[in-house]
Amino acid sequence: MLNSLAPFLITWAITAFSLWVASHIFKGITFESASALVVSALLLGFANAIVRPLLIILTLPLTLLTFGLFILVINALMILLVSALVKGFKVSGFWTALFASIFISLLSIFVGALVDGGTPETRIQMPSEGKWL
Secondary structure, eight states: OHHHHHHHHHHHHHHHHHHHHHHHHOTTEEESSHHHHHHHHHHHHHHHHHHHHHHHHHTHHHHHHTTTTHHHHHHHHHHHHHHHHSTTEEEOOHHHHHHHHHHHHHHHHHHHHHHHOOOTTTSOOOOTTSOOO
């Protein structure tokens, strides 16, 4: 059980860090307390794990029509949803949420790659025989 808890805590911390940095870069994002930041990071993780895939499936025609760019809108909606649910987390509007979601995604990927270090379990390797299946 502890083996699965560590990656969850690391991802939670990376999300919280990304939200904190985004709140200092974007004037429209504010946290009233550290607990609001921690709860927002946890709730954003749950929303991205549960609600976001459902929205992607429901909006699949629109996502295909926009060549996947509508997923950026879904990401912004996830941040707006979390800001509506968490009392100390405020986002000024859709455009702030859109640009912040792009920033948070990129920063999370970058920090996650630094923390992970490319362990053998996460690296994709070509099979030695040259067959993928």
